[in-house]
Amino acid sequence: MRYSTILPVGALVTALAFAGCTTEMDSLRDSSSNPLLAEWTGPYGGVPPFDQVEVAYFQPALEVAMAENLEEIERIATNPEAPTFENTIEELERAGRTLSRVLAVYGVWSTTMNSPEFQAVEREMAPKLAALSDQITQNEELFERIAAVYENRADANLTPEQERLAWRYYTDFVRAGAQLDGEAKARLSEINQRLAELFTTFSQNVLADEVNHFLVLEDEEDLAGLPESVRNAAANAAQEKGLEGRWVIENTRSSMDPFLTYSDRRDLRERAWRIWVNRGDNGDEHDNNRIITEILQLRAERAKLLGYETHAHWRLEAAMAKTPENAMELLEAVWGPAIERVREEVADMQAIADAEAEAAGSEKITIEPWDYLYYAEKVRRERYELDQNEVKPYLQLEKLREGMFWVASELFDFEFRPAEDVPVYHPDVRVWEVTNKTTGDHVGLFFFDPFARSGKRSGAWMNSYRRQERFDGEITTIVSNNENFVKGAPGEVTLISWDDATTLFHEFGHALHGLSSSVEYPSLSGTAVPRDYVEFPSQLLEHWLSTPEILQRYATHYETGEPIPQELVDRIERAANFNQGYATTEYLASALIDMKLHLAGDSIDDSFDPKTYEEVTLGELDMPSEIVMRHRMPHFLHVFASDGYSAGYYSYLWADVLTADAAEAFREAGGLYDREVANRLREHVFSVGNTVDPAEGYRAFRGRDAQVEALMRDRGL
Numbered sequence: 001m002r003y004s005t006i007l008p009v010g011a012l013v014t015a016l017a018f019a020g021c022t023t024e025m026d027s028l029r030d031s032s033s034n035p036l037l038a039e040w041t042g043p044y045g046g047v048p049p050f051d052q053v054e055v056a057y058f059q060p061a062l063e064v065a066m067a068e069n070l071e072e073i074e075r076i077a078t079n080p081e082a083p084t085f086e087n088t089i090e091e092l093e094r095a096g097r098t099l100s101r102v103l104a105v106y107g108v109w110s111t112t113m114n115s116p117e118f119q120a121v122e123r124e125m126a127p128k129l130a131a132l133s134d135q136i137t138q139n140e141e142l143f144e145r146i147a148a149v150y151e152n153r154a155d156a157n158l159t160p161e162q163e164r165l166a167w168r169y170y171t172d173f174v175r176a177g178a179q180l181d182g183e184a185k186a187r188l189s190e191i192n193q194r195l196a197e198l199f200t201t202f203s204q205n206v207l208a209d210e211v212n213h214f215l216v217l218e219d220e221e222d223l224a225g226l227p228e229s230v231r232n233a234a235a236n237a238a239q240e241k242g243l244e245g246r247w248v249i250e251n252t253r254s255s256m257d258p259f260l261t262y263s264d265r266r267d268l269r270e271r272a273w274r275i276w277v278n279r280g281d282n283g284d285e286h287d288n289n290r291i292i293t294e295i296l297q298l299r300a301e302r303a304k305l306l307g308y309e310t311h312a313h314w315r316l317e318a319a320m321a322k323t324p325e326n327a328m329e330l331l332e333a334v335w336g337p338a339i340e341r342v343r344e345e346v347a348d349m350q351a352i353a354d355a356e357a358e359a360a361g362s363e364k365i366t367i368e369p370w371d372y373l374y375y376a377e378k379v380r381r382e383r384y385e386l387d388q389n390e391v392k393p394y395l396q397l398e399k400l401r402e403g404m405f406w407v408a409s410e411l412f413d414f415e416f417r418p419a420e421d422v423p424v425y426h427p428d429v430r431v432w433e434v435t436n437k438t439t440g441d442h443v444g445l446f447f448f449d450p451f452a453r454s455g456k457r458s459g460a461w462m463n464s465y466r467r468q469e470r471f472d473g474e475i476t477t478i479v480s481n482n483e484n485f486v487k488g489a490p491g492e493v494t495l496i497s498w499d500d501a502t503t504l505f506h507e508f509g510h511a512l513h514g515l516s517s518s519v520e521y522p523s524l525s526g527t528a529v530p531r532d533y534v535e536f537p538s539q540l541l542e543h544w545l546s547t548p549e550i551l552q553r554y555a556t557h558y559e560t561g562e563p564i565p566q567e568l569v570d571r572i573e574r575a576a577n578f579n580q581g582y583a584t585t586e587y588l589a590s591a592l593i594d595m596k597l598h599l600a601g602d603s604i605d606d607s608f609d610p611k612t613y614e615e616v617t618l619g620e621l622d623m624p625s626e627i628v629m630r631h632r633m634p635h636f637l638h639v640f641a642s643d644g645y646s647a648g649y650y651s652y653l654w655a656d657v658l659t660a661d662a663a664e665a666f667r668e669a670g671g672l673y674d675r676e677v678a679n680r681l682r683e684h685v686f687s688v689g690n691t692v693d694p695a696e697g698y699r700a701f702r703g704r705d706a707q708v709e710a711l712m713r714d715r716g717l
């Protein structure tokens, strides 16, 4: 489960005033002194000036670009000619080019190159960007023109894509409050600006806790059970923090999960687990509980202002699911079988724990949340004879990257060649040129930023620096994949886990979605689809990782070069549905809480206590006590760092219904490399962006609607 779009996130919370004095800022207000304001130059239709960035450039560049955007909007709105698709909608597609360029670089710094200096800029600019967006959607003259084009669309001789774009603009403006009266609009803008501030603080708080709270291991005894790779990473982390001779388990999933899986020290597992699940919930200056309450109240008020029952109703209207009831129905259908499976998993683990206690003559324990991964791993070894440490030497990041490029060439005819003439923002980042291997045409650029570092937010995501479009001449896309893999020591290969490899393929699915785009207008391009559809291409691509074609050729031992033994692949396959109870339940608990919170509407008052709410609601759901939500509310960035995935965390499961069903389409046709099915997939899903309704696109690919049974089979539920 990974987010795919940029969330506005910072890294540290040190409050610093913006460093530039007025005169210095004045001199950064044109493209000769501020490279962020210049057109992108260089090869491939121009590339981002990543090698020329200074944090001091961002605020003046944003301010100039925002002012320019408003002027463009004003010109469109006050055009004396009667509104047409060309002079209104197409002009809107042309507007804001400078701002898009600045925001592309700003987004990279926000998510991967963050610093206290940059955070001050974020706090200053977040509400201003929110205000700009409202100024545009609340411009009455502009909305009247959009409405006129939309209402006359049938007589205007538009292409289907143009009609859909007119519909999109009209609908987006209405949903953002374009039809409200002046007083309501003013309040709406106030709410949006306050929310932008709260989102920024929320994410900066989570990151502060991730940086400041971690587990220190003092001596050899504290390392009991940890494999070499975890020990080395912990020693490196300690050294970076100036704690030589000790070991540090960092407060990120890629450090915590291995520790909780392998540490024999139950007391330390509990301590680590508490540090991890209490991010944003420590009752100190970075506590997020009050922020959650205010965000929920403001969202409920905004939904009412906009004429919707709740925030969930407002958000879901624009999604594939259409209503909260549809989303809840799916979540609840899977919930029962998932918690049932957890009970079986816990019983298996308890049996091992009991046997161990008996053998050691010690007191029996009851499985607690900090025991789950530890005993699950023992069950995996016992039942499937599969040890994750046995797999890891075959999972070299570089080889698997070659493997995913090979998949792209088999499915979509793409060829990847290193593009060494393109500037990067960090030495770890590499760029490839993508071409069509049959025609030789340039398709786009692929940026790859795979490693964790300080100032980069946790998780994995894809981003577009530039979207594909062609209505004004062909513009090719620039996409990026970002992960947080632990980099190998200097001169050594980077080995990743099976989960990491799945993430690698997942994000590459988003990248291929962007690269395959073949549309006229940028607003409908690539991944600009509803949130509960965008995870379909990415989750689908995960399926190619475990194909024999990839494993035999690209999963090779980092020392011997031998391919992974078939017998080990068989064991991996047999264990494929292992621990699905845990994975599905921890995810669903977060998705259900997200939806219920945003269906609660007015009932959230000042006395609302997120912790009590979480406890009571999970109790009502009969949540197994051995599992905690994948994201507890105080650090649920999907939901509280932006509106992005709010009332939208269900999207992964929704899209997974399509994913599982689509994978079966390949298997029915003879396998995942079937060209004919791949062509249909590209034609109706990957290339169309948002130019067709997603449900129709899927139907055109599959010949029918998706059926949920494939998902249940896929997860072994």
Ligand SMILES: [Zn+2]
Pocket (backbone or CB within 6 Å): 002, 003, 004, 506, 510, 535, 538
């Ligand atoms: Zn994703």
